[in-house]
Amino acid sequence: MANCFPFRGKKRKKLDSTIKFNEDIDSWKTVIFLYNSALKEVNTKLEILNDEFQHVHQYNPIEYFKSRIKTPESIVKKLKRYGYESSIDNMVNYVNDIAGIRIVCSFTSDIYRIAEMIGKQNDLTVVSVKDYIKNPKENGYKSYHMLVTVPIFLTDQVVDTKVEIQIRTIAMDFWASLEHKIYYKFEGNAPEYISRELKDCADIVSMLDARMLRLNEAIIQAKKENRDAEARRRSMQQAGS
Numbered sequence: 001m002a003n004c005f006p007f008r009g010k011k012r013k014k015l016d017s018t019i020k021f022n023e024d025i026d027s028w029k030t031v032i033f034l035y036n037s038a039l040k041e042v043n044t045k046l047e048i049l050n051d052e053f054q055h056v057h058q059y060n061p062i063e064y065f066k067s068r069i070k071t072p073e074s075i076v077k078k079l080k081r082y083g084y085e086s087s088i089d090n091m092v093n094y095v096n097d098i099a100g101i102r103i104v105c106s107f108t109s110d111i112y113r114i115a116e117m118i119g120k121q122n123d124l125t126v127v128s129v130k131d132y133i134k135n136p137k138e139n140g141y142k143s144y145h146m147l148v149t150v151p152i153f154l155t156d157q158v159v160d161t162k163v164e165i166q167i168r169t170i171a172m173d174f175w176a177s178l179e180h181k182i183y184y185k186f187e188g189n190a191p192e193y194i195s196r197e198l199k200d201c202a203d204i205v206s207m208l209d210a211r212m213l214r215l216n217e218a219i220i221q222a223k224k225e226n227r228d229a230e231a232r233r234r235s236m237q238q239a240g241s
């Protein structure tokens with residue numbers, strides 16, 4: 001498959017070797033340029049996938065998605081938390097979510113559909129997956145995370161650049177935004193009753209997602225039965241005339 005790629009002959013690099021030699025403001029700009037380019041690539045892919053799905057199935061699995069580049073402050077904070085000094089090499093190697101995309105969809109089934117569509121993209125490499133839906137975090141957090149790399153084609157080289165993709169339902173997103181605010185408000189040390197309440201809400205969110213999914217399946221089934229009944233009625237009418 002690799003032979004089909006148009007970048008044959010160009011040097012293919014990981015991001016850190018591109019910036020190793022001149023670690024200064026220019027390399028910072030280069031890195032951010034690469035992450036921005038990676039976001040553009042993945043954004044376009046998602047738009048095309050969603051449009052194609054709409055075209056074929058008359059249905060949008062993606063409600064909306066948004067992307068962001070991590071702020072320098074958050075990058076430094078994360079490196080500190082991981083015990084690394086702040087350098088461009090370290091940020092490229094150890095901070096996986098400098099470029100991040102969050103995809104929000106209606107139903108849990110959409111999450112796996114979208115993840116599968118992303119996984120099938122030949123030029124994306126799925127580096128790792130964390131399924132916090134099958135294995136929720138202790139606080140109740142649910143979401144499907146994929147770390148992918150996307151090749152960025154420069155004039156004389158191709159650089160594989162990391163993007164973290166989070167896929168979740170609207171209800172999971174609602175919960176996660178509130179939890180995030182509370183986490184920051186209490187700097188990670190929320191009172192026990194608040195953590196318990198949040199976990200209860202996470203259980204309600206899971207129940208709601210399951211019910212909405214069942215309801216949607218029932219609607220699809222009812223629509224299909226209507227269509228079938230209509231088709232039978234028409235063919236009986238034609239046979240009778």
Ligand code: GTP
Binds near residue numbers: 175
């Ligand atoms: P960090 O937690 O980001 O240091 O990296 P990690 O390697 O543990 O990755 P993980 O996949 O667990 O989390 C990455 C991202 O998912 C975070 O930056 C958040 O955006 C989101 N996330 C993970 N856990 C939680 C959580 O408990 N609550 C909320 N609100 N968001 C979470």
Ligand code: MG
């Ligand atoms: Mg984490």
